[in-house]
Structure formats: structure tokens, C-alpha cells
Amino acid sequence: MIKTLDLGKKFGERVAIHKLNLSIGKGEVFGLLGPNGAGKTTFIRMVTMLAMPTSGKILINGLDTTQNEQAIKQFIGIVPQHFNLDPDLTIQENLDLHGRLHHMQKNAREQRSADLLEYVELSDRKNDYIKTLSGGMKRRLMIARALMHQPKVLLLDEPTVGLDPQVRRRLWDLIRRMHHDDITVIVTTHYIEEAENLCNRVAIMEKGKLIALDKPASLCQTIGSYVVEWEEAFERTYKFFNSREEAAAFAGGLTETAVIRKSNLEDVFVELTGRKVSG
Numbered sequence: 084m085i086k087t088l089d090l091g092k093k094f095g096e097r098v099a100i101h102k103l104n105l106s107i108g109k110g111e112v113f114g115l116l117g118p119n120g121a122g123k124t125t126f127i128r129m130v131t132m133l134a135m136p137t138s139g140k141i142l143i144n145g146l147d148t149t150q151n152e153q154a155i156k157q158f159i160g161i162v163p164q165h166f167n168l169d170p171d172l173t174i175q176e177n178l179d180l181h182g183r184l185h186h187m188q189k190n191a192r193e194q195r196s197a198d199l200l201e202y203v204e205l206s207d208r209k210n211d212y213i214k215t216l217s218g219g220m221k222r223r224l225m226i227a228r229a230l231m232h233q234p235k236v237l238l239l240d241e242p243t244v245g246l247d248p249q250v251r252r253r254l255w256d257l258i259r260r261m262h263h264d265d266i267t268v269i270v271t272t273h274y275i276e277e278a279e280n281l282c283n284r285v286a287i288m289e290k291g292k293l294i295a296l297d298k299p300a301s302l303c304q305t306i307g308s309y310v311v312e313w314e315e316a317f318e319r320t321y322k323f324f325n326s327r328e329e330a331a332a333f334a335g336g337l338t339e340t341a342v343i344r345k346s347n348l349e350d351v352f353v354e355l356t357g358r359k360v361s362g
């Protein structure tokens with residue numbers, strides 16, 4: 084569905100994306116993970132044609148983004164990092180406006196917005212103005228708006244920043260439903276737990292480069308599926324093992340109290356980069 088070929092983006096001398104080669108399949112929920120400045124937003128901006136590559140290319144459904152802007156716009160939807168709903172319009176009017184911008188007929192707009200408001204559980208608020216909504220409701224509405232013209236690809240840039248854990252989990256459920264509906268979802272996030280829970284595959288980026296790409300569980304296997312964690316001279320220490328038995332045997336030999344647990348994506352990140360991703 085989406086392919087990047089030696090994709091690069093420079094801002095002056097600063098390299099934001101360096102020779103990125105990715106292939107994202109239809110219906111896949113694909114996570115882009117990385118610390119501030121890794122290049123996640125730049126990647127999303129190029130896929131949505133808000134920014135142009137300085138080298139390489141992006142193919143969406145076989146079409147080059149630099150040459151087929153109008154056609155591609157019809158089958159991508161974007162939920163940007165910052166709220167950009169029209170505060171002077173109601174929920175319903177925000178959806179309707181988006182439909183009109185995509186040349187949808189009145190009947191189709193009415194039917195689609197009714198279905199989507201049901202989907203994101205906002206039907207009972209459809210005549211409310213944006214300023215009366217909570218952050219989580221605004222985010223759900225932005226997802227509904229991005230889906231109005233029935234895109235095949237949905238890009239979500241940090242969709243759950245600033246939301247409380249319950250709302251975050253409801254949004255995850257919504258994204259899982261899209262996977263079920265065969266929509267390709269690309270989601271950028273700082274929250275490793277989010278990527279681990281949601282994504283079929285995860286790309287870890289750092290300073291514009293891809294440093295790992297696989298299913299979350301497979302990434303964990305590469306460092307060892309079990310970890311022994313203990314404190315030594317005020318420092319948390321970690322050692323990875325392929326089986327619980329090996330981990331338990333090692334922990335048994337320690338004088339300090341140790342925890343044995345399954346490894347997670349955060350461990351992968353720290354092992355690969357020697358640095359933590361902040362939440």
C-alpha cells in the first residue's frame with residue numbers, strides 16, 4: 084500500500100530523514116516510534132504531501148506522491164498532532180465541511196457523518212460546538228473527520244498525547260476497528276506501550292534513520308524474551324535471556340533482590356540506542 088524508496092528529507096544541512104526504505108501493507112497498523120526529532124512528523128508530512136522529499140520517493144497504491152497529489156488525497160486521511168477543528172462550527176458541520184471539500188454529495192455526507200458519529204460514539208453531541216468538547220472527544224471527532232471520504236490509509240500523528248489512560252484505551256479500540264475494516268493505519272507515538280498494544284509492526288527511528296523494524300514480539304525476541312532487573316549501587320541493571328528458566332537461574336545467583344519479567348519494546352529501544360524514550 085505504501086512504499087518508500089531511499090526516502091530522504093533535509094532542512095538545509097540538517098538531515099531529518101535518511102534513506103528510509105519501508106513497505107507497509109494493506110490493512111496493517113504500522114507504528115513509528117522514536118524520541119523527539121527522530122523524523123516521525125516529517126515522515127507523516129511527506130506521506131500526506133505537506134512536505135516534499137529531497138531525495139528518493141514515496142509510492143502510495145503505486146502512485147508517486149510528487150506526481151499524483153490530487154488522486155492520492157482521495158484515499159488518505161490525516162489526524163494531525165494539533166487540534167485543527169473549526170471552533171465556529173458544530174460537530175456535524177465540521178464533518179459536513181470536510182465532505183464538501185472532498186466533493187461528496189449531500190446525501191452521502193449525511194449518511195457517512197451519521198455512521199461515523201456512531202462509530203466514534205458522538206452521535207448525541209452532533210449539534211454541539213467544538214469548544215464544549217473534551218480533548219478525547221475532539222480527538223475522536225478528528226478521526227471521524229479524517230474517515231469522512233472513506234480513505235484507504237489513515238495517518239495519525241501522536242493521537243493520544245495529553246489524553247488520560249481510559250480515553251487513550253478507547254482510541255486504541257477505535258484504531259483496532261479500522262484494522263478490522265482493512266484500513267491501513269500509520270501511527271506515530273512517543274508511548275511505547277501504545278505501539279506495543281496496537282501495532283502489527285513497529286519501526287523504531289532515531290535521528291532520521293530506521294534502527295529496527297518488526298512485529299513487537301519479534302523485536303523483543305531479538306534482545307531476549309525475558310529480563311532480570313535489579314538495583315546495584317543505585318543503578319537499575321538489566322540482563323536479557325531467551326527463556327524464563329535461564330533468567331531464573333541467573334537471578335538465583337544474585338545477592339540483590341531481582342525481578343524477572345518479559346521484555347518489552349522499551350527494553351528493545353534502550354538496548355538498541357542506549358537511551359530512553361520519554362513519555
Ligand SMILES: Nc1ncnc2c1ncn2[C@@H]1O[C@H](COP(=O)(O)OP(=O)(O)OP(=O)(O)O)[C@@H](O)[C@H]1O
Nearest residue numbers: 094097098099117118119120121122123124125126
Ligand atoms: N520546518 C523545519 N525546518 C527545519 N528543521 C526542521 C523542520 N521540521 C523538522 N525539522 C527538523 O527535522 C528533524 C525531525 O523533526 P520531526 O519533527 O520530524 O521529528 P519528530 O520525530 O516528529 O519529533 P517530535 O517527537 O518532537 O514531534 C529535527 O531535527 C527537526 O529539528
